[in-house]
Amino acid sequence: MNAVNKLISKFDSGKHICVGLDSDITKIPKHLLKLDDPIFQFNKSIINSTKENAAAYKLNLAFYEKDGIKGLRTLEKTLKQIPDDILTIGDAKRGDIGNTSQMYASSLFDHFNFDASTLHPYMGKDSLQPFLDYKDKLNFILVLTSNPGSSDFEKQKLSNGKFLYQEVLHKVNEWNKTNNCGIVFGATNPKELEENFSLFNNLPVLLPGVGSQGGDLETVVKIFRKNSNKNFLINVSRALIYADDSAGFADKSALKLIEYNSKIDKIERS
Amino acid sequence: MNAVNKLISKFDSGKHICVGLDSDITKIPKHLLKLDDPIFQFNKSIINSTKENAAAYKLNLAFYEKDGIKGLRTLEKTLKQIPDDILTIGDAKRGDIGNTSQMYASSLFDHFNFDASTLHPYMGKDSLQPFLDYKDKLNFILVLTSNPGSSDFEKQKLSNGKFLYQEVLHKVNEWNKTNNCGIVFGATNPKELEENFSLFNNLPVLLPGVGSQGGDLETVVKIFRKNSNKNFLINVSRALIYADDSAGFADKSALKLIEYNSKIDKIERS
Numbered sequence: 301m302n303a304v305n306k307l308i309s310k311f312d313s314g315k316h317i318c319v320g321l322d323s324d325i326t327k328i329p330k331h332l333l334k335l336d337d338p339i340f341q342f343n344k345s346i347i348n349s350t351k352e353n354a355a356a357y358k359l360n361l362a363f364y365e366k367d368g369i370k371g372l373r374t375l376e377k378t379l380k381q382i383p384d385d386i387l388t389i390g391d392a393k394r395g396d397i398g399n400t401s402q403m404y405a406s407s408l409f410d411h412f413n414f415d416a417s418t419l420h421p422y423m424g425k426d427s428l429q430p431f432l433d434y435k436d437k438l439n440f441i442l443v444l445t446s447n448p449g450s451s452d453f454e455k456q457k458l459s460n461g462k463f464l465y466q467e468v469l470h471k472v473n474e475w476n477k478t479n480n481c482g483i484v485f486g487a488t489n490p491k492e493l494e495e496n497f498s499l500f501n502n503l504p505v506l507l508p509g510v511g512s513q514g515g516d517l518e519t520v521v522k523i524f525r526k527n528s529n530k531n532f533l534i535n536v537s538r539a540l541i542y543a544d545d546s547a548g549f550a551d552k553s554a555l556k557l558i559e560y561n562s563k564i565d566k567i568e569r570s
Numbered sequence: 571m572n573a574v575n576k577l578i579s580k581f582d583s584g585k586h587i588c589v590g591l592d593s594d595i596t597k598i599p600k601h602l603l604k605l606d607d608p609i610f611q612f613n614k615s616i617i618n619s620t621k622e623n624a625a626a627y628k629l630n631l632a633f634y635e636k637d638g639i640k641g642l643r644t645l646e647k648t649l650k651q652i653p654d655d656i657l658t659i660g661d662a663k664r665g666d667i668g669n670t671s672q673m674y675a676s677s678l679f680d681h682f683n684f685d686a687s688t689l690h691p692y693m694g695k696d697s698l699q700p701f702l703d704y705k706d707k708l709n710f711i712l713v714l715t716s717n718p719g720s721s722d723f724e725k726q727k728l729s730n731g732k733f734l735y736q737e738v739l740h741k742v743n744e745w746n747k748t749n750n751c752g753i754v755f756g757a758t759n760p761k762e763l764e765e766n767f768s769l770f771n772n773l774p775v776l777l778p779g780v781g782s783q784g785g786d787l788e789t790v791v792k793i794f795r796k797n798s799n800k801n802f803l804i805n806v807s808r809a810l811i812y813a814d815d816s817a818g819f820a821d822k823s824a825l826k827l828i829e830y831n832s833k834i835d836k837i838e839r840s
Contacts, residue, residue: 322669322670360666360670360673362666362670362674362677365673365674365681366673366681367681368646368681368682369642369643369646372638372642376638376639393665393666393690394663395663396632397716397778399592400592400630400633401632403630403636404632404635404636406636407635407636407638410636411636411637411638420663420690420692421692421723422690422691422692422715422723423712423717423720423722424717424718424719424720424722424723424724425718425719425722426718426719427715427717428719442693445667445697447693447694448694448696449693449694449695449696449698450693450694451694452691452694452695452741453692453734453737453741454692454694456728456729456730456734456737457728457729457730458726458727458729458734459727459728459729459731460726460727464723464726464734467723508667513667
């Protein structure tokens with residue numbers, strides 16, 4: 301199944317939460333530290349307890365790269381734990397000149413076999429093209445991010461009257477020739493989310509920023525509901541994977557995920 | 571020695587070429603393929619033959635990550651071959667929300683011990699702050715890149731009359747509190763290079779795009795000469811490391827580097 305279809309089949313069954321495996325050795329339950337490869341053990345438990353209800357898993361490459369070779373081994377082992385019908389996002393925020401982006405695309409898609417990437421638009425179309433050439437994968441391009449720094453450039457107004465992030469959104473629609481583009485739109489920007497809906501078309505929207513960063517799940521879901529759009533994937537990392545630090549941590553994460561799904565379901569049925 | 575000082579001491583001795591180790595198994599001399607870890611053997615030979623005359627080495631992480639664990643091992647071994655007084659740039663073009671950027675910074679600076687990074691500005695200040703917090707390192711922030719896609723967003727005009735890349739340049743100056751910022755300015759944009767000189771202040775400028783991408787070394791150096799500015803680091807990758815594919819390939823690269831240095835020296839003395 302190609303990446304977009306994996307995601308749509310989850311959306312169709314009411315699943316919209318992406319579990320963000322930003323797994324950090326200083327934050328996982330202490331009892332795991334005595335095991336071999338604690339991060340892998342943590343990820344494996346979280347995946348096992350959430351896989352029935354997750355729409356996708358997002359692995360933030362920074363959290364693995366920081367441990368070099370050891371970290372990459374953990375990443376590879378973790379990916380093998382994720383069932384094949386669930387979208388895996390390599391959250392790497394890449395973007396470089398063509399021959400370099402080709403290597404990054406090959407790393408994410410061929411070597412690690414991720415279903416999806418996240419990409420920086422700053423360098424323009426040819427910097428993303430090698431990713432777009434993978435027709436069965438999905439590329440979430442940064443439009444408006446969830447962090448305070450989104451005001452520095454993304455929310456700058458252009459002389460054509462659009463904000464920079466709107467110009468990026470416009471271009472992503474233009475580049476989405478083979479239906480393998482999505483966008484990143486921070487859940488901390490509900491006003492902008494509402495205002496730009498007409499430009500989303502059928503692009504899957506990855507929304508980071510719910511939970512620790514202050515974005516509100518219900519606000520965001522209501523905006524999609526109002527627009528009869530089900531193409532949303534809400535990422536929750538810290539607030540979900542660190543729900544508890546006892547021996548039963550993974551069950552607590554599973555419950556937390558079910559809570560999120562119920563909240564979404566309630567709004568969707570309203 | 572901190573990163574900026576390493577670089578300045580090279581500039582003072584007339585060295586301005588950064589050797590870009592974009593080492594690709596399909597492009598290195600064929601006779602190396604029968605050795606164990608051909609990319610490492612290639613890098614080692616290039617480093618040995620160019621270290622007397624190089625101002626810096628830039629390792630493009632994409633070229634190593636694409637081979638996963640094996641690639642990272644090659645990267646680590648390669649870094650050990652570079653003399654301590656020569657700046658090493660981890661060309662990774664990172665940029666993410668704070669806690670993630672912290673991990674990327676730790677990966678490049680603590681784990682791999684690179685002297686310098688390259689960064690995507692799109693997500694704004696807090697996405698770069700964890701890198702800027704490393705006071706003894708150097709961070710080259712993308713201002714105007716060398717690729718055709720630089721027209722898509724970087725050269726968009728803002729409502730304040732500046733181009734986006736000029737706004738980024740302006741902000742980098744503001745963020746450069748501890749003298750650990752530099753900028754990336756593509757050598758394929760000589761007109762913009764000339765026009766924006768007054769905003770460069772004492773920022774080291776990394777110029778990619780000379781050689782295979784069509785940027786002209788002499789044009790660029792003359793602009794710096796005219797402005798009595800020696801803070802330029804010209805990256806050459808493919809045109810230098812693949813100068814030859816015979817058994818004597820590394821000597822040819824060494825000669826090529828000497829040629830570049832002579833050209834620069836001639837302009838500097840004019």
